[in-house]
Amino acid sequence: MARIIMLIDLDAFYASLEELRRPEIRGKPVIVCVYSGRTEDSGAVATSNYLARELGIRAGMPIAFAKMAAKGKDVVFLPVDKEYYGAVSDRIMDIFGDYAERFQQVSIDEAYLDVSERSGGSYEEAERIAREIKERVREEEGVSCTVGIGPNKFMAKMASKKNKPDGLTVVRPDDVPAFLNGLPVGKLHGIGEKTAEELMGLGIKTAGDLASFSLPSLEERFGKNKAKLLRERALGIDDSPVEQKERQQLSRIATLKEDSSDADEIMKRLSELCADLRKRMEKLGVSFRTVTLITIDAHLKMQTRSETIQEKDDPCAALDNVRALLVGFLKDENHKGIRRVGIAVSNLSYKEKKKEQKTLFDY
DNA sequence: CGACGTGTAAC
């Protein structure tokens, strides 16, 4: 059966929430940042509102660059408050849940809704539902969102990119080719910088080029699986279901005050991170079997060392294993120093229904 | 096949 899928994206979510709770900053460019604590301005932009985007300030940009771009302007820099945004997000996701047969939260500010039945297969009805959701979110939480509607998740996502913020774009099955064909391959969701460059090298500039490129040649370059994926993207095909997935991994990374290769020093930081992870794991009711040490050096190269051990529910109980991984790493990679360190746990098992684990798992 | 490490991508 044909499906109708919706992707809802909360507009400049962090910045919008800051504007809501701080009326005095409304009407100004707002930049919400992750400060690393290394120097005054080290860190990166998490989200900027649309006024800040007009100044060229975007997510991912170093804070120092953003400050340059903002020089002389009346702009507001704020640190992220993930807990607060998460609480609001949970409430909004609950609203979404009211309208969907199936629901999939993909991040703190994005979710897919399968409304095939609810809409009775009608795109007009799906659009009406979208308007109702937008209105409720605005009424109840004061933020705007952008909706894309299409025959699958990929097309819903592509539709949503068309018109932001506060947008609503519908792409019917018949309109898919016209919608995609002229787009540069790099604009296709799931095709990043590296892949786009490789495609360029083959003379493939647009989705149309990609759709008509010989499959065997694609397979030669990218392997069977990725070639298939690329072709499907170009054609707007995506059969993946809307379904909430269980978390596979939790991690926590931090930037060291200065580059270090001193195991004791680094372990101090790692044990703090473990304590943080423990809290999150308790909330979710999970245990793990694999622990991973994450390191990032001065050139921002990331490396990992992991070990699978007896099942544990407290990452702090695996700190000896982490230390061993770290010592081994420092030995065989004789580094100038580590800039950032982190720890991840994976190979998770979920214990019985922990009571009310937040919206994610109510589905 | 499971474990491990890297690369790519997105938010």
Add this chain to the structure above:
DNA sequence: CCTTTTACACGTCG
């Protein structure tokens, strides 16, 4: 002078 978190695919090794 460069953040954080997660997922997934793929190659390799034993």
